[in-house]
Amino acid sequence: MTTAEENFLLLERIDADRQFLLLALQSNPALLARADARVREWFCAVPPGLTFPPGGGLPPTGVK
Numbered sequence: 222m223t224t225a226e227e228n229f230l231l232l233e234r235i236d237a238d239r240q241f242l243l244l245a246l247q248s249n250p251a252l253l254a255r256a257d258a259r260v261r262e263w264f265c266a267v268p269p270g271l272t273f274p275p276g277g278g279l280p281p282t283g284v285k
Contacts, residue, residue: 223231246253246264253264 243264246256246260253261256264
């Protein structure tokens with residue numbers, strides 16, 4: 222059984238990986254063009270300029 226702290230650390234690692242992928246795909250259009258269709262759909266669903274607070278978390282209230 223995992224503890225709440227282990228779950229939190231895992232979520233932080235997942236968020237860091239997600240942010241890395243977003244930056245990689247944003248900075249390399251060829252990489253995005255070759256990505257799986259689900260990845261392109263997910264990436265294109267993020268509005269341009271949407272940023273998340275350092276350390277993860279949700280965008281500010283009112284941002285959809």
